[in-house]
Amino acid sequence: MTSTTGFPDLLSEVRAFRARHPEVRYVDLISLDIPGHFYGKRYPIDMLEKVAAGSPLKLPQNCVLLGAQGGLFPIGDYCFNDGDPDAPRRLVPGTLKPVTWEREPLGQMLITSDGTAAPIEFEPREVLARVLQRLERRGIRPVVAFELEFYLFDRALKDGLPQFPRDPASGDADDQPNMHIERLSRFSDVLREMVETANAQGVDANVITAELGPGQFEINFAHCDDGLRAADWAALFCRSTRGVALKHGLRASFMSKPYLHAPGSGMHVHVSLYDPAGNNLLAADAQRPLRHAVAGCLALLPHCMPVFAANHNAFRRYGAMVNTASRASWGFEDRDACIRIPESDARNLRIEHRLAGADANPYLVLAAILCGMEHGLDAAQEPIAPLNEDRGSGIDFPKDMLGAVAAMRGHPAINEGLGAEFVMVYCENKRQDHLAFLQEVSAREYRWFL
Structure with a gap:
């Protein structure tokens, strides 16, 4: 991804963003679920720098399974029989950008399970990644x-x-x-x-x-x-x-x-x-x-x-x-x-x-x-x-x-x-x-x- 993002690594991307946008204190880390809605977490930007440096990033696996109205359904052993485990996510290089339509200065960055040690088989981005590979x-x-x-x-x-x-x-x-x-x-x-x-x-x-x-x-x-x-x-x-x-x-x-x-x-x-x-x-x-x-x-x-x-x-x-x-x-x-x-x-x-x-x-x-x-x-x-x-x-x-x-x-x-x-x-x-x-x-x- 280095050749397409312009940054040698994630840490330099986050630091460059902070230098350009010192007013931004929080960044939304977002991923698309099955119905096509974004879910995620709002991270303080100093914590994002730690993630970019290698700290683990995890979210509940079953966030991907949310229904159109945000609820969960029993699907196989998922949701109600699996203990709702966390699953690793990674930052998608080149996607850290300012959010200009909110009332307060924010950033946003895509996250995904594809390319992690334990990708979620039913995450939409992972499904496409497998086909492309x-x-x-x-x-x-x-x-x-x-x-x-x-x-x-x-x-x-x-x-x-x-x-x-x-x-x-x-x-x-x-x-x-x-x-x-x-x-x-x-x-x-x-x-x-x-x-x-x-x-x-x-x-x-x-x-x-x-x-x-x-x-x-x-x-x-x-x-x-x-x-x-x-x-x-x-x-x-x-x-x-x-x-x-x-x-x-x-x-x-x-x-x-x-x-x-x-x-x-x-x-x-x-x-x-x-x-x-x-x-x-x-x-x-x-x-x-x-x-x-x-x-x-x-x-x-x-x-x-x-x-x-x-x-x-x-x-x-x-x-x-x-x-x-x-x-x-x-x-x-x-x-x-x-x-x-x-x-x-x-x-x-x-x-x-x-x-x-x-x-x-x-x-x-x-x-x-x-x-x-x-x-x-x-x-x-x-x-x-x-x-x-x-x-x-x-x-x-x-x-x-x-x-x-x-x-x-x-x-x-x-x-x-x-x-x-x-x-x-x-x-x-x-x-x-x-x-x-x-x-x-x-x-x-x-x-x-x-």
């Missing part, structure tokens, strides 16, 4: 770029429901679906600070697009030849973007489908594969490896739906409005497909995986995509017809969480590719989270059935 042993280096869509809402909720954001200039609700460039101007202050804050976190965020939904935007990240860092960027961007929005009297949400009448928000992931000499593997042999990778992604997609659609709401995206597929499909320059092949030269040939909701866990989404591509390269089979040739082409996938969990849990290629222990833990976490979500009688049920 397996590909590296095969001489395959992914280059990855995330794109994230999100909505802005007014900060105040009305009867618990989100409200359209107010135009900062006119005060009117931004309730019109459009992709007009003027929306970027109206919300330029908050959008500019979102990008600048992300850049200050080391996230190479760049292009901003006004999307079709009211108050909906998309931010693109640069292509990155380090898959872990690319997923780090997506995770850190979500955290800082929410904070910046609150500073401006708004809410930023990556919820997959906040409005039934408007498009949902997706996590689009561009992936190309290179050999040690820098050649694009997908472009070789008249693009046959590209087609094999597509076929593998399509074959495993129905068994990865709990990863791509991480909650009950996320399943509402599929087949609704525009550019969200209802079946596993692919196509050239076709945004109706789950897997789009953007027009490019041979050097930049890639897939764009468009199925995941914006609130999915980026580490797990990328791990699942790479497993699909690897599976396809090994099987060397041709994919189904692209949508460009047959608009009805596609493979069915589950449209509800319980069906999706059942399809994922017993699939041999998923268990082998992502790890059997992870698959067991993840599926049970999602199953129980979904059942807990259903344990409330809604006003709609009373209207229908009382």
Whole structure:
């Protein structure tokens, strides 16, 4: 990591940070759990220096297993039969950055169990690390770029429901679906600070697009030849973007489908594969490896739906409005497909995986995509017809969480590719989270059935 962080070791990174930011007294040490939320500890910065020098850093292992609302479920022997043990974590070099959206000066730094003496098998970053290490042993280096869509809402909720954001200039609700460039101007202050804050976190965020939904935007990240860092960027961007929005009297949400009448928000992931000499593997042999990778992604997609659609709401995206597929499909320059092949030269040939909701866990989404591509390269089979040739082409996938969990849990290629222990833990976490979500009688049920 030395070559990418600019520091010879962690201790010099912490000391340099203290010299640049003497006002910072505390640093949030953060890691992403299974549902995609950050957990961690707030450390005095002098104690952080001790950790950087080699003092142990431990957190409860079961923090990774938290449900969407922060509770724990009995999963195998975890949570309630294991004594809730601590597990080692390490600091991720190059991620110590200032937090500018809080009221007091803070820092933050990513921590992870991957690369420790006892990595947590079901930690999302560790799952992705294992996949990347397996590909590296095969001489395959992914280059990855995330794109994230999100909505802005007014900060105040009305009867618990989100409200359209107010135009900062006119005060009117931004309730019109459009992709007009003027929306970027109206919300330029908050959008500019979102990008600048992300850049200050080391996230190479760049292009901003006004999307079709009211108050909906998309931010693109640069292509990155380090898959872990690319997923780090997506995770850190979500955290800082929410904070910046609150500073401006708004809410930023990556919820997959906040409005039934408007498009949902997706996590689009561009992936190309290179050999040690820098050649694009997908472009070789008249693009046959590209087609094999597509076929593998399509074959495993129905068994990865709990990863791509991480909650009950996320399943509402599929087949609704525009550019969200209802079946596993692919196509050239076709945004109706789950897997789009953007027009490019041979050097930049890639897939764009468009199925995941914006609130999915980026580490797990990328791990699942790479497993699909690897599976396809090994099987060397041709994919189904692209949508460009047959608009009805596609493979069915589950449209509800319980069906999706059942399809994922017993699939041999998923268990082998992502790890059997992870698959067991993840599926049970999602199953129980979904059942807990259903344990409330809604006003709609009373209207229908009382």
